[in-house]
Amino acid sequence: MTPENDPLPLLLKFLRFPTISTQAEHAEDLRQCAGWLSTLLQSIGLHSEVLPTAGQPVVLAHTPRDTAKRTVLIYGHYDVQPVDPIELWETPPFEPTLRNDRIYARGSTDNKGQILAHILGVRETIAHTGTTPVNVIFLIEGEEEIGSPSLDAFLREHRDDLACDVICISDNGMVSDFHPTLSYAMRGIAAMEVRVKGPSVDLHSGVYGGAVMNPATAAARLVASLHHDDGRVAISGFYDTVRPLADWERAASAASPISDADLLAQTGVTELFGEAGYSATERIGARPTAEVNGIGGGYQGEGTKTVLPASAFFKLTFRLVPRMEPEKILDLAEAHLRAHCPAGVTIEIERGHSGLPYFSDPMSADGQAAQRALERVFGLKPSLYREGGSIPILTTFKEVLGADALLPALASPDCAAHSPNENFPVRNFETGIMLNQALLEEFAKVPRGVHGYRGDVPNLDRASRTA
Amino acid sequence: MTPENDPLPLLLKFLRFPTISTQAEHAEDLRQCAGWLSTLLQSIGLHSEVLPTAGQPVVLAHTPRDTAKRTVLIYGHYDVQPVDPIELWETPPFEPTLRNDRIYARGSTDNKGQILAHILGVRETIAHTGTTPVNVIFLIEGEEEIGSPSLDAFLREHRDDLACDVICISDNGMVSDFHPTLSYAMRGIAAMEVRVKGPSVDLHSGVYGGAVMNPATAAARLVASLHHDDGRVAISGFYDTVRPLADWERAASAASPISDADLLAQTGVTELFGEAGYSATERIGARPTAEVNGIGGGYQGEGTKTVLPASAFFKLTFRLVPRMEPEKILDLAEAHLRAHCPAGVTIEIERGHSGLPYFSDPMSADGQAAQRALERVFGLKPSLYREGGSIPILTTFKEVLGADALLPALASPDCAAHSPNENFPVRNFETGIMLNQALLEEFAKVPRGVHGYRGDVPNLDRASRTA
Numbered sequence: 001m002t003p004e005n006d007p008l009p010l011l012l013k014f015l016r017f018p019t020i021s022t023q024a025e026h027a028e029d030l031r032q033c034a035g036w037l038s039t040l041l042q043s044i045g046l047h048s049e050v051l052p053t054a055g056q057p058v059v060l061a062h063t064p065r066d067t068a069k070r071t072v073l074i075y076g077h078y079d080v081q082p083v084d085p086i087e088l089w090e091t092p093p094f095e096p097t098l099r100n101d102r103i104y105a106r107g108s109t110d111n112k113g114q115i116l117a118h119i120l121g122v123r124e125t126i127a128h129t130g131t132t133p134v135n136v137i138f139l140i141e142g143e144e145e146i147g148s149p150s151l152d153a154f155l156r157e158h159r160d161d162l163a164c165d166v167i168c169i170s171d172n173g174m175v176s177d178f179h180p181t182l183s184y185a186m187r188g189i190a191a192m193e194v195r196v197k198g199p200s201v202d203l204h205s206g207v208y209g210g211a212v213m214n215p216a217t218a219a220a221r222l223v224a225s226l227h228h229d230d231g232r233v234a235i236s237g238f239y240d241t242v243r244p245l246a247d248w249e250r251a252a253s254a255a256s257p258i259s260d261a262d263l264l265a266q267t268g269v270t271e272l273f274g275e276a277g278y279s280a281t282e283r284i285g286a287r288p289t290a291e292v293n294g295i296g297g298g299y300q301g302e303g304t305k306t307v308l309p310a311s312a313f314f315k316l317t318f319r320l321v322p323r324m325e326p327e328k329i330l331d332l333a334e335a336h337l338r339a340h341c342p343a344g345v346t347i348e349i350e351r352g353h354s355g356l357p358y359f360s361d362p363m364s365a366d367g368q369a370a371q372r373a374l375e376r377v378f379g380l381k382p383s384l385y386r387e388g389g390s391i392p393i394l395t396t397f398k399e400v401l402g403a404d405a406l407l408p409a410l411a412s413p414d415c416a417a418h419s420p421n422e423n424f425p426v427r428n429f430e431t432g433i434m435l436n437q438a439l440l441e442e443f444a445k446v447p448r449g450v451h452g453y454r455g456d457v458p459n460l461d462r463a464s465r466t467a
Numbered sequence: 468m469t470p471e472n473d474p475l476p477l478l479l480k481f482l483r484f485p486t487i488s489t490q491a492e493h494a495e496d497l498r499q500c501a502g503w504l505s506t507l508l509q510s511i512g513l514h515s516e517v518l519p520t521a522g523q524p525v526v527l528a529h530t531p532r533d534t535a536k537r538t539v540l541i542y543g544h545y546d547v548q549p550v551d552p553i554e555l556w557e558t559p560p561f562e563p564t565l566r567n568d569r570i571y572a573r574g575s576t577d578n579k580g581q582i583l584a585h586i587l588g589v590r591e592t593i594a595h596t597g598t599t600p601v602n603v604i605f606l607i608e609g610e611e612e613i614g615s616p617s618l619d620a621f622l623r624e625h626r627d628d629l630a631c632d633v634i635c636i637s638d639n640g641m642v643s644d645f646h647p648t649l650s651y652a653m654r655g656i657a658a659m660e661v662r663v664k665g666p667s668v669d670l671h672s673g674v675y676g677g678a679v680m681n682p683a684t685a686a687a688r689l690v691a692s693l694h695h696d697d698g699r700v701a702i703s704g705f706y707d708t709v710r711p712l713a714d715w716e717r718a719a720s721a722a723s724p725i726s727d728a729d730l731l732a733q734t735g736v737t738e739l740f741g742e743a744g745y746s747a748t749e750r751i752g753a754r755p756t757a758e759v760n761g762i763g764g765g766y767q768g769e770g771t772k773t774v775l776p777a778s779a780f781f782k783l784t785f786r787l788v789p790r791m792e793p794e795k796i797l798d799l800a801e802a803h804l805r806a807h808c809p810a811g812v813t814i815e816i817e818r819g820h821s822g823l824p825y826f827s828d829p830m831s832a833d834g835q836a837a838q839r840a841l842e843r844v845f846g847l848k849p850s851l852y853r854e855g856g857s858i859p860i861l862t863t864f865k866e867v868l869g870a871d872a873l874l875p876a877l878a879s880p881d882c883a884a885h886s887p888n889e890n891f892p893v894r895n896f897e898t899g900i901m902l903n904q905a906l907l908e909e910f911a912k913v914p915r916g917v918h919g920y921r922g923d924v925p926n927l928d929r930a931s932r933t934a
Contacts, residue, residue: 198734198736200734207855210742210756217690217691223684227684273678273811289677294766295763304658306758306784310735314683315771319676343738344736345736
């Protein structure tokens, strides 16, 4: 191996491509980066191609197909976020710099460092054993940061090439510094906007105030009606399909190294608040929510304007956990809002995007394999973590390929992904290379035909997806 | 009398001055108009001067002082609102046009037509009797449409010249078409803005939602806490000082020709709503309110942005009725909001402007004189009307001159004051000239030393005013 093929120089080379997918002027950078990546994958013995999509190309690579082996699909992306605000970067975002044992560059953690660790892990395995214990497919796209608009069609078109037993993704964060973490669930989402309409125009609040329901007051009353004082969502039927947390989940949550003090420091609030009976990590990952993302009505400027506004609005997103169906939740919310709408105003409801919750059982055979690999490499039992956000592509993978995704994290909590001075600790990079080797070995131990998904989350089987 | 001194040609001449006080380029127009007005007042036998202020000049005129007579001060203004949107005017705003028996021009109702009717009423009285039954003072300012910033100092400086027994103002609307109306109360006002603060920055509503109190939700809960479901304000102590409505007031309200259908048509709401136990006109004029003039927080654009906002705000104004003190009400509101503030957020409260409620007893000797004058001229008992809005200068008059203001209306409900195609029915103008003559005769019948104010509204005696 020549020095320029050492892990760190390769990562620095990868990071020099300014692959900002949302900026059209970087299309050639994306194309060159995909080509470079495909050549690298070929150089370690994989069959690799750069395949076109309606948008940026996909790098698709695989080891020789051995039908006697299980198949692991490793997903990642070579595109990155924009660099604004550029003036806050200590060193240029596309001139990767090593300091404090971290690599500073846009994309260092998200996702170039993490996907390259997996690629180099496979290289190590092949170098030491001449083969891989499982078939490996790399699917590395160039549009993750803009919402993967071409991926759905790509998966359907290449369904046969992508057939696999399990999917592995490292595009997520450890719960605390260098603490092994297996994320196994993401919340779903359902969005709606509500417009509360009253008078035909803004009225003088002196001349008419008192005789007319104020739409801003009505909007506030509707928003206030969504929660009980103890933090529970007050929509009738909202929790009907929600599974209670399993004992092992409560134990995993209780063992989480994320402290309330961490959350206070991260958010800047004076005290945490949430649904009674659950810890903060459970509230974030394992319980559904109703959040106001925006509210507005009437005068927004400085000082006073004595209007009684003609209308007001609020935007809601519900975060969903397994067995909650987005359209059903929006139905329940709409019924709640219509039942609670004060006299004298009317409401118009517009539904927004939605996505199913995702759950990949970490106690499945593959889940336990991933846990073993994490423990081998980090020397600690991994935290099992339910994330609060949503990754829609996971349900697409499940729907099209029928395979579950396991998410062993390589990002540090202070990696500054999407922010200035994004960085990736060298230790995480090196550990990621080892983790990949351990993962392939452990996945190989799972009997063929065993899928991770235990089938206890009915709505994940549904093929329905909403825009 | 020459034809150009007939009432209608005089009004058309008055209306041709583009006296927009908020636009600096019209300063000369305002000066010329004040001069023309003063000359007119001199021509009918009054002593008249154009007096400087820090802003636009004031026209101050008076009949010869006869200490045996009572003195009536008639207030009005010669400045007008801007004309935007100019494209909606059917004829140019400063080229007065007669059609449908109405005079169309900016200022035709507000206030040139109404104050000129009073001037020409005095001319008629002098022409027929050689004198006036009461001393008359005209105080006609040029800054009413910009909030009368110079009037307070002017009143204090000219306090002796302005000494009077009663003040008469026609700058308000009839309750319905050509229905005699005596307005006798205006609500006070107290404003505050509340900022609800939570996280230090907007958070990802997936990553943190559920564990952090959402400031938009907290703002909504605070706003919702301000009212009971039946429309009553829920702030403890809010109504403590409010007088029950007198029987004659409830009778006057019940006899009001303003129907709920009128209010529905004017506001465009589907149904009226307000405090249980009161009619719509009582809710507007005689009961205090808490109104949200603006609310905002989080994402305001199109579509969805999954933020948990760092803060939210709402702007409140309270409309006050006699015996409510603005600062005391703001104290009660602040205590209420602090007591209801949800855990996990903090609130910052900034107090805005405030003004005392105004009440001028229509059953006083002068009030009954005004009622008799209205009934004589219109042939109908006048509606006694409490207005929902606020006119701060009334409390200034009361404070500086110690005199009450009676407000016999000359504007029609569809006069379009402040709007395109402002108009003044010729019938209202001619009736106004007659009304002035009747008012002077009736005010003269009130024994000297009798003031309109019966002293049952303690906080109107207080000299305190807040900015």
